[in-house]
Amino acid sequence: MLYKMKKNLNQKLINLIEYYNLINANFFLSNKPIVRTVTNTTFPSFGTKKEKLDKLKKKIQLIQNCKLKNNAKNLVFSDGNINSKIMIIGEGPGANEDMEGKPFVGRAGKLLDKMLASIKLDRTKVYISNVVNYRPPENRKPTEEEIDRYLPYLKTHIEIINPKILILLGSTALNALVGDEVVISKARGKWIQKKIGEIDTWVIASFHPAFLMRQPEQKKLAWIDLKMIREKSKALKI
């Protein structure tokens, strides 16, 4: 008799536990607010712009098992003015950038400086970063997997800087941020308004300076893009 009562009680207890698990009772009883938005785990939500950038940089430094990082000498995070309303995104660091830990300091960087100077800009007036923050070996293009890995950090980077104008140099930056279906030769020189994370910005793609060094006859198209950037800056009172 006692044995039968015990057995029934045990079975009831088991049923109750199963029911609790089924309805996720811990969650209902814990009184925690329901998070309805997907949180961007790379986004540091507190602090000044400088502090947020430092936190982001540290997060990138903590990336594990990354071939790019393991082969590189330095993290290449950014250069320029963190308060600028114009942000430029390249592809990834080359040998010189890897050595100095700064984007666009090699030959392509010198050309970029000249292009900026032609519309009265320089590194005190713009902010520069890349799709990937470590040098791809042999200066190859970053792979899709590498781009996907660094993209959340790049988007957070853009959100923190909150530029009014975002300039994408070359197909890697264009495809990473606008989409795989677009090609640089068709998409360059056109403004699109785009939401990146929590921010809205005007985006324009143009040729990468390294490409322009290989195909100087395309510089005339790059010049059209630069003039568009100059006009947009004026219109947006930057």
Ligand code: URA
């Ligand atoms: N090319 C890039 O895309 N980025 C750099 O920083 C240097 C060369």
